Amino acid sequence: MFASCADPKSLEGLSWLLCYLTSGSHIAFYWSFVTVLVLLAVTAPVALAFGFAGAVAARSHLWPVSVAGKTYTAMVRGIPDIVFFLFFVIALDQGIEWVTHQIRCPDWTEPVRQGLEFRVCPSAKVPPGNAAQIWHQIYGFGLAVVTFAIVFGAFVSNVLTGAMNAVPRAQLETAESYGMTQGQVFRRILVPQMWIYALPGLSNLWMILIKATPLLFLLGVQDIVYWARELGGTKTSLYAYPHPDWRLYYFLALLVFYLGMTRLSEIVLGRLTRRLSFGQATAAGEAQRKAAA
Amino acid sequence: MKKLILTTALLALAAGTAAAQQTVRMGTEGAYPPYNFINDKGEVDGYERELGDELCKRANLTCTWVKNEWDSIIPNLQSGNYDTIMAGMSITEEREEVIDFTQNYIPPLASAYAAISPDADIEGGVVAAQTGTIQASHVAESGATLLEFATGEETVAAVRNGEADAVFADKDFLVPFVNESNGEFTFVGEDVPLGGGVGMGVRKSDTELKEKFNAAIQSMKDDGTINAMIRKWFGDEIQTF
Numbered sequence: 001m002f003a004s005c006a007d008p009k010s011l012e013g014l015s016w017l018l019c020y021l022t023s024g025s026h027i028a029f030y031w032s033f034v035t036v037l038v039l040l041a042v043t044a045p046v047a048l049a050f051g052f053a054g055a056v057a058a059r060s061h062l063w064p065v066s067v068a069g070k071t072y073t074a075m076v077r078g079i080p081d082i083v084f085f086l087f088f089v090i091a092l093d094q095g096i097e098w099v100t101h102q103i104r105c106p107d108w109t110e111p112v113r114q115g116l117e118f119r120v121c122p123s124a125k126v127p128p129g130n131a132a133q134i135w136h137q138i139y140g141f142g143l144a145v146v147t148f149a150i151v152f153g154a155f156v157s158n159v160l161t162g163a164m165n166a167v168p169r170a171q172l173e174t175a176e177s178y179g180m181t182q183g184q185v186f187r188r189i190l191v192p193q194m195w196i197y198a199l200p201g202l203s204n205l206w207m208i209l210i211k212a213t214p215l216l217f218l219l220g221v222q223d224i225v226y227w228a229r230e231l232g233g234t235k236t237s238l239y240a241y242p243h244p245d246w247r248l249y250y251f252l253a254l255l256v257f258y259l260g261m262t263r264l265s266e267i268v269l270g271r272l273t274r275r276l277s278f279g280q281a282t283a284a285g286e287a288q289r290k291a292a293a
Numbered sequence: 294m295k296k297l298i299l300t301t302a303l304l305a306l307a308a309g310t311a312a313a314q315q316t317v318r319m320g321t322e323g324a325y326p327p328y329n330f331i332n333d334k335g336e337v338d339g340y341e342r343e344l345g346d347e348l349c350k351r352a353n354l355t356c357t358w359v360k361n362e363w364d365s366i367i368p369n370l371q372s373g374n375y376d377t378i379m380a381g382m383s384i385t386e387e388r389e390e391v392i393d394f395t396q397n398y399i400p401p402l403a404s405a406y407a408a409i410s411p412d413a414d415i416e417g418g419v420v421a422a423q424t425g426t427i428q429a430s431h432v433a434e435s436g437a438t439l440l441e442f443a444t445g446e447e448t449v450a451a452v453r454n455g456e457a458d459a460v461f462a463d464k465d466f467l468v469p470f471v472n473e474s475n476g477e478f479t480f481v482g483e484d485v486p487l488g489g490g491v492g493m494g495v496r497k498s499d500t501e502l503k504e505k506f507n508a509a510i511q512s513m514k515d516d517g518t519i520n521a522m523i524r525k526w527f528g529d530e531i532q533t534f
Contacts, residue, residue, distance in 0.1 A: 008333075025334065028335040117372075117497065118372045122315055133359070220374075233324075233447070236326060236470060
């Protein structure tokens, strides 16, 4: 990065450290923090959408829709995460390639499955075999987001179902007696009021999601834990910057990062709770009303 | 009808050019110096990188490098995430049941035990080895307690931390650690010859690709360039072809 870093073996002390911390592999390490933050920023709303759809489906009066919603939550919640991450991603990846294979290569005669091998025609590869590595990474990241969203969506769905049931029945009945339709009751009364009941559960899930990001590595995305382990390990003189086992320091940096994320989340969630409690028929809402009076 | 034929012809043409430009994706672990490792620029480096690039040049192929965990390196080859494995993988009968190997590009290797105490118990003590390697199977059969780790570097660290009495790995991998430990580590016991050399792993159905690389490796063995490359990365004492 800096011109003075051209010959690392001749450097000492602080200038060595500066060059070391700005080497290409360290830059990749810093970018992996961005990867994790982007994953959180994308996955959280998608999982919330999945969960909302699941909760609405589970409450539906139509029997097939309700069964589909309940099956989704029950199935995903029952399967261990690691099984889901290992199996589902491969199944999804191969499913996509199988479909493109059927569309693009109808004349292909060889079987797709040959023993343990999975072989589609070259033009059905997703992403194409000659695509730049960045597309393979983006594709892997996309698979990770979908998998995270499905897993966490199931938990969110359960939390939201509970929250919807927790909204006092009297509120809904009052709305009905005013002549609102089911849809209006749902949109105007139920959904705005349920968030305060859902928040404790959702904040738990958010915390778990933050801590679950190292699972990214199982999906082939090089995340912060991978880089900490890789960069911290003993480096012999084969490397430009040889050093002994420094994994402790790298993992300490990760500890600080995760604790910082937790603290930040607590502050934001605390504010959100105060805001959502306003005017609610809960103990917190009642306390706010008394304090204002 | 005419339009249909034209479209089909165009499609066939497009498919043909796509196949010609197909990039060969080379899978590696990136954590087993000097065979393969991630250098300080964040790129795949090492003997296998240099050799692989030269082989691709000779076989007239475009190649890119892909990192993958050692644990899942064979399943991901089979499901088509990349087309070859160059990751210091020894040719063994067990592996040949699931994938094919080219001819070896490193002659059969010696594996060795390294430990801190010169009289470490390598037959009844705790020995660290990397998961899924021939060394791990050897330790399991030797009567010692096997302690497995995901990467080679962690097996060495385990001995340093006192978790294991000794580490068992390819000797070439251990040599730099032993030499640069200021006498902390020593080799213990006899070297053990294991495996049929290191080869490039390919899918069983990819016979064409395998033959291309076989020919390229052969041409490097014939003109001796492969020996020079082995000496460059592993030192002068190593066995060459």
